[in-house]
Amino acid sequence: MATTLTNKDFKSDQEVRWCPGCGDYAILNSVQNVFPKLGIPREKFVVVSGIGCASRFPYYMDTYGFHTIHGRAPAVATGVKMANPELSVWVVSGDGDALSIGGNHLIHAMRRNVDIKVLMFNNRIYGLTKGQASPASELGKKTKSTPMGSADAPFNPLAIALGANARFVARSVDIMAGHLRVVLEAAARHKGSAFVEIFQNCNIFNDKAFDAWTEKDVRDDRMVSLDPGEPIVFGKEKNRGIALDCLEPKVVSFDGDVPDEVLRWDPSRTDPTLSFMMAHLDDRPNFPLPIGIFRQVDEPTYEQRVHEQIETAQSKRGKGDLQGLLASGNTWVV
Amino acid sequence: MATTLTNKDFKSDQEVRWCPGCGDYAILNSVQNVFPKLGIPREKFVVVSGIGCASRFPYYMDTYGFHTIHGRAPAVATGVKMANPELSVWVVSGDGDALSIGGNHLIHAMRRNVDIKVLMFNNRIYGLTKGQASPASELGKKTKSTPMGSADAPFNPLAIALGANARFVARSVDIMAGHLRVVLEAAARHKGSAFVEIFQNCNIFNDKAFDAWTEKDVRDDRMVSLDPGEPIVFGKEKNRGIALDCLEPKVVSFDGDVPDEVLRWDPSRTDPTLSFMMAHLDDRPNFPLPIGIFRQVDEPTYEQRVHEQIETAQSKRGKGDLQGLLASGNTWVV
Amino acid sequence: MGTADSGTMKDPSTKTELPSVVIRLAGDSGDGMQLTGTQFTTSTALSGHDLATLPDFPAEIRAPAGTMNGVSGYQIQFAGTDVHTPGDSPDVLVAMNPAALRANVGDLVRNALVLVNVDSFKPKDLAKAGYENNPLEDGSLSGYRVIEVELTRLTRQAVDDLGLDTRSADRCKNFFALGMMFWLFERPMEPTEKWLREKFANRELILEANLRALKAGWAYCEATEVFAERYVVPRAAAEPGTYRNISGNTATALGLLAAAERSDLQLFYGSYPITPASDVLHEVAKYKEFGAVSFQAEDEISAVAAAIGASYAGSLGTTCTSGPGMALKAEAMGLATMVELPLVVCNIQRGGPSTGLPTKTEQADLLQSLFGRPSETPTPVVAAATPSDCFAMAYEAARIAVRSMTPVIFLSDGYLANGAEPWRIPNVEDLPDIPVPQPNPENFLPYLREPETLARPWARPGTPGMEHRVGGLEKEDGTGNVSYTAENHERMVHLRAEKIQKIADYIPEQSVDGPDSGELLVVGWGSTYGAITGAVEHARREGLSVSHAHIRYLNPFPKNLGDVLSSYRKVLIPEMNLGQLALLLRGMYGIETESFTKVQGKPFTEAEVFTKIREMAS
Amino acid sequence: MGTADSGTMKDPSTKTELPSVVIRLAGDSGDGMQLTGTQFTTSTALSGHDLATLPDFPAEIRAPAGTMNGVSGYQIQFAGTDVHTPGDSPDVLVAMNPAALRANVGDLVRNALVLVNVDSFKPKDLAKAGYENNPLEDGSLSGYRVIEVELTRLTRQAVDDLGLDTRSADRCKNFFALGMMFWLFERPMEPTEKWLREKFANRELILEANLRALKAGWAYCEATEVFAERYVVPRAAAEPGTYRNISGNTATALGLLAAAERSDLQLFYGSYPITPASDVLHEVAKYKEFGAVSFQAEDEISAVAAAIGASYAGSLGTTCTSGPGMALKAEAMGLATMVELPLVVCNIQRGGPSTGLPTKTEQADLLQSLFGRPSETPTPVVAAATPSDCFAMAYEAARIAVRSMTPVIFLSDGYLANGAEPWRIPNVEDLPDIPVPQPNPENFLPYLREPETLARPWARPGTPGMEHRVGGLEKEDGTGNVSYTAENHERMVHLRAEKIQKIADYIPEQSVDGPDSGELLVVGWGSTYGAITGAVEHARREGLSVSHAHIRYLNPFPKNLGDVLSSYRKVLIPEMNLGQLALLLRGMYGIETESFTKVQGKPFTEAEVFTKIREMAS
């Protein structure tokens, strides 16, 4: 049974074919480490993806897997989950796949609260098609398709997800295996749609895109993790925290104990405003970039509601009798 | 010239064909009253729409008009505006057109900050196809396509727009002509993408959907208008206001002068958090539903940036010489 | 009412026998003509007549009341047996207002019966309809038998003491008119009474008013001499069985549901509303007690993608749309071809291109069905011939999809979708078997094929030990692994084509109505069935030798089709497009064809096809 | 190197004349083979040779180094004149590692020259490539002239004193090999030196290292007797003019830009990246000083919709994609048909269905181009025959789009897109005129047509007094108002079809290479041009009477095409699909055709087509 599974059980026989050094390897590893812990039998996992480097993911997982078409994975996954709510359905997508061509399916899956886990590998570039700007690329970025710099202001992926009322929203980093696993496990255990942005280095077309935040020596000062129930504290010395000055977040420095004014993080507030504020925290100069769990709110899932209607109909009207249905309404005999 | 235009100049020769009593008539009227005030010559207006009852709008406006296909109006309008930034480009869309099939184009136009004005007529139903649920329909709503009630949690359209970083976001009501005109004029004068949700009654398939808020006798107590620079005050007696209790908005009642703690509305904050909070204000029991201007932030538009690149290239490299380009690179003569 | 033009005023007790009658009910969108038509149809069906109907909605949302754009019509033809179309020209017209008269009078047979509501022929009504003079007075209707009835006044009178407001009272006048039609053709009123009681169970006043109007209409005919005679249409014996009346869209929904039941699969129906396909969604959404999952997606791409996901998970994934939506599904259908999963895509065709004529009919998506996807993406196509045939062919589409593990296109059109006819209800057990390709646990490979059909096995997520990956990249035969080799690609392209061709092994051969060789074969597909059948029968009555082959399986074609086609000197192909089937048959069988086209948003009439047949056969 | 098999080791000063040579450079993705190939091509072009090239990327992102999946190849054929294809079988192979050898050795001519980097033939390299024995030692290469060079060691030596790390030093070894090839075929090194100086202007060390490697390769051949002889390929006189080397995708971009210039319109290019079309976007994005607006849309639907919006506003709206993206554009293309606005849709075809073989070539979207939209949506289609012809045909697509106010599909494919050939640079003024249908201010109606072309006038927003509305609903002829009448719809459906047919009045007639009647006509379209031309020339040399018609205008066909086809007893149609043009020509002209297909993701060889011709002609 599930409890005896190990990460090896989730490695398929296909050779992993990303560029050496690609951040996708680390994420694959983390996922393969988290899946065996979930107490779900292997055959119940389905990994659905779109098109892109990230989207080759299912081939490397020894689960059921479906490499679909560009941008449509959330829609396909919605069908999978509605058809069989027993399955644990995961979507792996790139920033182009999820936010560019697939933006609409993503936000609709979120608003419906379909119980699928969307992992968006954000490398802020189109990898598979060799280096064009993505909707996550910075304004002014020079790429093959934007030789004088991108003129498109990018999305804030977490803001999009929160705007669509995603009930679970989180962010982590490819190379922060420990943090990533905690986030993935929380997503897996959450009942409802989950959106997880994972910073992922594309060492070929957008190398070091996240180093300014994620490099070991700056990480503690430039990022802060939102951990449910914990005060929002950061800094190498863990001596700074985020407080709220009514309308504005502020950084408070302290010695010793964490002062009370430092926010104790609660991602389960129904109102998404504070999560939304956190998604924009790093727009402010000198504020850290938050990772961790931005939102986690319980609500019945879409497929639950759909199947409850079926059960209600069956308990009220009995299980459907096809012959009766065909012959319903006004009939006559010849 | 523009200054001498009147609303008659914007009425086309086509008979207006919405159901008698439809809220679309009032909105058409308001638009025809606002356009002549903008100081823009008639031939510079372009009204682009998708498909739906609302989308028949361009036929009734004596401007350039383009009734395109379902959901794609923001994309078509983006092309129009990029091709000719001199034009005043308006998109008219229904809640299905804009949020269901067209959701992705909408959010991308917003993030890019294309200077187009999107008017979304929200009747919370599919009118033209005769009464199916839309992504703005309430959970549990019974329609032709949801006989046991809709199982889809709806979008909060303003939250979607704010999540996509729309720089101008507002809401008004079909029958509140004065309010609507103020909002439309502000949208028109704002340079950049604008999203305006307009509550619109579909008396055939979703009659009185907004009456609980917009009926004359409850309106003052159940809605509050966000007006730039003004305190957020509501109630028949104008004796209640919205204040912030740090993380939570609260209602303060008062006699006489508006107390200082009542928020003075400033839609021009770059950080969208407070706008986002206002978009969810009415999720709280006993809070009014805000209308008015939720956000209004200046930033260079997409088409400006694109055309600036062209100008830079031309001033650096001179206006393109086609013969020279054809013969560029390594050539040889035979 | 073939003999209508011989009719003269007679004693009211006189009954005239007619072989068939065509009635058109016309009024403003708000006058409830569709409802009146449906009630007349039900009653007629219950009388055991064969029939065909044609609703004709205005294209506008709600045009201003009383204008030509606002006219809504409903036509029915009924006869003792073998009705093929709703009829070319009405024998009876009910016109609720001048616009309804003006819009329809040109279509009538000579001496047709025209019942008008004189109360709505006021000068402003006439002006709205664009009449300069009152047609009831200017002699322009002299070729017809006009019956003027004060429908509004009489209806108000009938409901007088109920204390209804005028607007509500006036809303009942269609039932008054219906009562008159019931009297005229001796239809039973009970089905309508029963329907009213159910519909207005909680609104007693409205119920009572409508019942009174209905009965008052009947009584008015009984009491006065408004009609000179009553008409009787004798019934011939139809095939024994239990019958009901069914529209194409309902039949489509039931066909899919039946296929799910018989294959023991859960029906998953993903769809996005679009005219004229939305009613299939509305219908399926009702089948919750059958476990059918209906999903209103955010767009057509999501609808088909979710259906593919559902099929992948083990459901019978289906989706339904029309023109613009069909275009959007092409990419995902290619995915279904590559991953070889069952999928039924219903296309209820409408007038195009682009948004076109959304409420009108057309059959111009045939070549798109065959070729409208990038690369070599062979896709089976079936088409229904009549409203009730939608049941059979939707079922067939699902049977093929499951048996051969492939997307299948089912074609219907606006005319079939909204039209209705009596349907002999089949026995569920008599429906063809639907074998589901099962994986072999001993020897599982995702692309190991059944030799007969070349179908791959369907291993559903949740099955231990069969974990595997599928996707849109070219697959290695057998393992299903990604493969870029030249040889494998060529093999797979041919295999996919062959798999579709092999469907011809288990679908019926092409049947022919009429001599199996000779001078002229009329070949049709889809909703032209009725008009062609009627025209061919007519031609035979005139002594012409004509056969009719109606193709319901359009890809692959039945195996014998080439032989059938080459057995006649001439082949006539009437189509509601610019000659799509004709091009295809020429390209595939190298035969000469005569293409006969009509692209007007409305079906062929029997007369049009007959005239063409006569021209070619002589 | 037709005479390669006669070669024996000779004095190094010996020069052998060859009519043509085929070289393939193969190595790991990281070995820079595409770059090496491009440099060799440039140098060859500048020597005045005719040539054709074929890059062959691995489909994987980056496969593990040294494996078969990671092999990247680049092939070039050059000759004095008239090179039609990159060649069937290489005369020379450069193999940077065992996988490159193993993947390519099977394609070589007998006695081909094989240059290998022996330094990379260590046991672990051999294992990665799947070799059990060392092919350099087991005699399996005895049919070839193998030249073993210690490329790695020699390169390291050449850059030794620069103090580079080993990895960077090893990166230069492709330039060492290039130097050797330059020596062998007497190519000038200056163009590559110049290119290196520009490319590494800011990275002096790398520049120096590459220059040294290049020269060391040359010097190594000069100094040692590694090659027994040098080869000279004499040049024949080409048409006088200025030439450059051009790939299909660059030519496509330039063709669109030229059409915009000549019609005095702003070029609007809306696109979403997709292999193999992305390079057209990258190219257009560079033309900012020409005022060209390039828009990377959120998806293909937005790309085409924005292009339509731009056309509506008065720009030349264009878009470009491949397979999956093409499917997504169908709905919007129907809108462009209805509103009659210019639009160019470029489809750089690739292997399908679905995601298929994204980096491989195919020409299986022909029927989709013609029929892949709902309803009757006639759309002109043109196809380029060679890389440089992409310029001419993209220009033609735009000319037709503007002149006839219609969407037009331009077809290219992966083979043309990435392949390159010398192009005689045209004079901009000599390009055909592009008349823009102007509205008449005296008598403006949005759907008033020019009688010759049936084009409607293009009144742009911003023009005072011409405010009007267009849209996807059926239009009334003339006014452009919405119309649902049957007669108007039928008229418009025919008008739209006729408008497209009338394009045949102003496109060139079908030309034929060879006798204008006779036994055998080979009909091709698109990128099969080279292979067919070569094969036909070959057949003629063998005394067979064969003609070749290459169709560049696929809808409408040139007016004389029917006559051309019926002038031959047999018609052979080679296609990289399952016979799409063949089906179409049979359907349209009722002729018999012999379809000859290859669907392997790679082009026909001359030999394949020749063999088929010989079989049919005898």
Ligand SMILES: Cc1ncc(C[n+]2csc(CCOP(=O)(O)OP(=O)(O)O)c2C)c(N)n1
């Ligand atoms: C319909 C369609 N359009 C375009 C493409 C080409 N395409 C494949 S992946 C991709 C984007 C890849 O970027 P992203 O989603 O960020 O994934 P990454 O490769 O960076 O992991 C594109 C444009 C496609 N396969 N299908």
Ligand SMILES: Cc1ncc(C[n+]2csc(CCOP(=O)(O)OP(=O)(O)O)c2C)c(N)n1
């Ligand atoms: C591609 C496509 N799908 C579906 C439709 C059918 N359709 C037309 S309008 C509409 C929705 C109308 O609702 P909304 O946008 O809210 O506008 P309203 O009619 O309520 O103003 C739909 C589904 C279509 N025309 N095209």
Ligand code: SF4
């Ligand atoms: S291109 Fe970038 S994202 Fe793709 S596999 Fe290589 S490193 Fe990873």
Ligand code: SF4
């Ligand atoms: S259906 Fe509703 S939205 Fe449409 S025109 Fe009628 S009232 Fe207005």
Ligand SMILES: [Mg+2]
């Ligand atoms: Mg990416």
Ligand SMILES: [Mg+2]
């Ligand atoms: Mg709506």
